[in-house]
Amino acid sequence: MKKRTLAALVPAATVAGIALQDFVQKDHALRRNFPLIARFRYMLEAIGPELRQYIITSNDAERPFSRDQRRWVYTSAKKENNYFAFGTDNDTENSSYPIIKQATFSDVVPASPIHGHDVELPGAKVLGGPRARRHAFRPASVVNVSAMSFGSLSPQAIEAINAGAKLAGFWHNTGEGGLSDHHRQGGDLVFQIGTGYFGCRDENGNFDLGRLVDVVGSAPVRAIEIKLSQGAKPGLGGHLPGAKVNAEIARIRGVEQGKDIASPSRHTAFRNTDEMLDVVEQIADATGLPVGIKSAVGELGFWHELAGRMADGQRGVDFITVDGGEGGTGAAPLVFADNVSFPFRVGFAQVYGLFAHAGLSDRVTWIGSGKLGLPANAIVAFALGVDLVNVAREAMLAIGCIQAQRCHTDHCPTGVATQNAWLARGLDPQQKSHRLAGYVLTLRRDLLKVSEAAGVRHPAMLGPNDVEILDGDRRHRTLAEVYGYHDGWGVPGPEIVRDIDVYMSRTSCST
Incomplete structure (x- = not known):
């Protein structure tokens, strides 16, 4: 008792x-x-986010990715039935959304059955071709994985992404954290140079061209991207908490273990557009690789000057990655995440328009990023003029992310965005590599099928008049009208169209 x-x-x-x-x-x-x-x-x-995610919110209410969008990514990654029944549950009477206009008649022969996954969908342009880079190439996939560094993501996540890149034939951007052993699973790479110059810096933290040549020569690096800013925190620079900076990350980045890493907000290797183009040409000459830039879009003075300095053809970037302000896998102050830089569609349209007006759009490969890993968003981007799309958060979802939004805490429950060994062990790189490959292959298939429905062989051949934005059931306008595009803008020139038409026709016949 x-x-x-x-x-x-x-x-x-x-x-x-x-x-x-x-x-x-x-x-x-x-x-x-x-x-x-x-x-x-x-x-x-x-536990409010979890309650809303699973119990309270409707299929389309949650942000940044709704339940329907996450379900589509998850089922696509697993190659399960990703169809939706009983019609759309979108509010067609009141919401604003894109409509892709299907063609009643078309000469396009479907390249593959709707249920097939092994779809070849290469880039429309040869990356580095207009500037005759020694190692210019046609990207094998119009869908690729965007910059996410080892450090922000776990070793297992990086291995899964790179192995998935090998399986599905897309490239994997290293992010600004350098090139680790985990990136060497056989997939093609794009090496990103950030303002901290991790992986290509000297003992004082300055850019070191010799080290860059060595590191890109040690792995299957196909191109180099200079990051000017990113959608999550444009103008702020990167930040990796000291809790994530273990011995391996410190070695790869050339920093001190256990201490916060704060990248500068701007580059020190160049301080204006003219100097930046000099550095671009130095890197391209030393490596032979295509060199481009990545940036969110704020003030347009830089873009006006860049187009002006590229007009004579003497110097120039091979590709431009425009990142939308709504994007971002990294943590950021709320005001930066919500209110700094334009969303993708607005920002891209402004920059593309400057180059199209100057007759330079075909001399650049255009890459879009910022929630473009969903078919409808990607189709709008292609219709506005992109040649390739990069995906980040969607790739994270494909390898297990549940949108817990704990990326900045080192407590990611699925082991994707953490350096906690116990949490990261839950992510099996081999299994998740197949999930990522399945997602990319399915997205490529859907992009191809929608393009064929609209009467073209390739999504890059869509134009701004092929998609309209509906404002409820009261008004609708083409993308050309919404974003002020002139005739001929948003689609590749005749030579590129003929080139990709022949390539896709050959692929269709072989299929």
């Missing part, structure tokens, strides 16, 4: 102790005024 009484008293004493602690502490007024009860509020607040 005594033991049972004591056993009953222990929980009661514990609860009373917690209540007393709440009553006497002064940090939280709510706990002081409502001992114990206030703790339930904090608990509900902590």
Whole structure:
């Protein structure tokens, strides 16, 4: 009896102790005024995202990716049935959304059955071709994985992405964190140079061209991307908490273990557009690789000057990756995530328009990023003029991310965005590589089928008049009208169209 009484008293004493602690502490007024009860509020607040994700929100309500969008990525990655039944559940009477206009008649012969996954869909342009780079090439896939560094992602996640790149024939951007052993699973790479010059810096943290040549020569690097800014935090620079900077990351990046890494907001190797183009040409001459830039879009003065300095054909970037302000896998202050830089469609249209007006759009390979890993968003991007799309968060979803939004805490529950060994062990790189490959192959298939429905062989051959934006059931305008495109903008020139038409016709016949 005594033991049972004591056993009953222990929980009661514990609860009373917690209540007393709440009553006497002064940090939280709510706990002081409502001992114990206030703790339930904090608990509900902590699991609020999960409650909304699984119980409260509708299929299309949640952001950044709705339940329907996540379901499509997950089922596509697993090569399961990703169809939706009983018609759209979008609010067609009141919401704004794109409509792709199908062609009633077309000479295009379908390249593959709708249920097939092994779809070849290469880039429309030869990357580095207009500037005759020694190692110019046609990208094997119009869908590729965007920049996500080892450090922000776990070793297992990087291995899964690169092995998936090998399986499905797309490229894997290293991000600004350098090139690790985990990137060497056989997939093609794009090496990104950030403002911290990780992997290609000297002992003082300055850009070192010799080290860059060595590192890109040690792996299947196909192109080099200079990051000027990114959608998550444009103009702010990168940040990796010291908790994530283990011995391996410190070695690869050339920094001190356990200390926060804060990349500058701007480059030190060049300080203006003219100097940047000099560096681009130096890198291209030394490596033979196509060299491009990545940037979110804010003020347009830089883009005006870049187009002007490229007009004579003497110097220039081979590709431009435009990142939307709505994108971003990294953590950022709320004001940067919500209010700095234009969303993809607005930003891209402004930059592309400058180059198209100057007659330079065909001399650049255009890459879009910022939530473009969903078929409808990608089709709009292609209709606006992109040649390739890069995906980041969608790739994370394909390898297991559940949108827990814990990326900045090192407590990612699925082992994707963490350096916690116990959490990361839950991610099996071999299995997840097949999931990522399945997602990319399915997205390529859907892009091809939608293009064929619209009467063209390749999504890059779509133009801004092939897609309209509906404003409920009251008004609709073409992309050309919405974004001020002139005739001929948004589609490759005649030579590129003929080139890709012949290539896709050959692929169709072989299929």
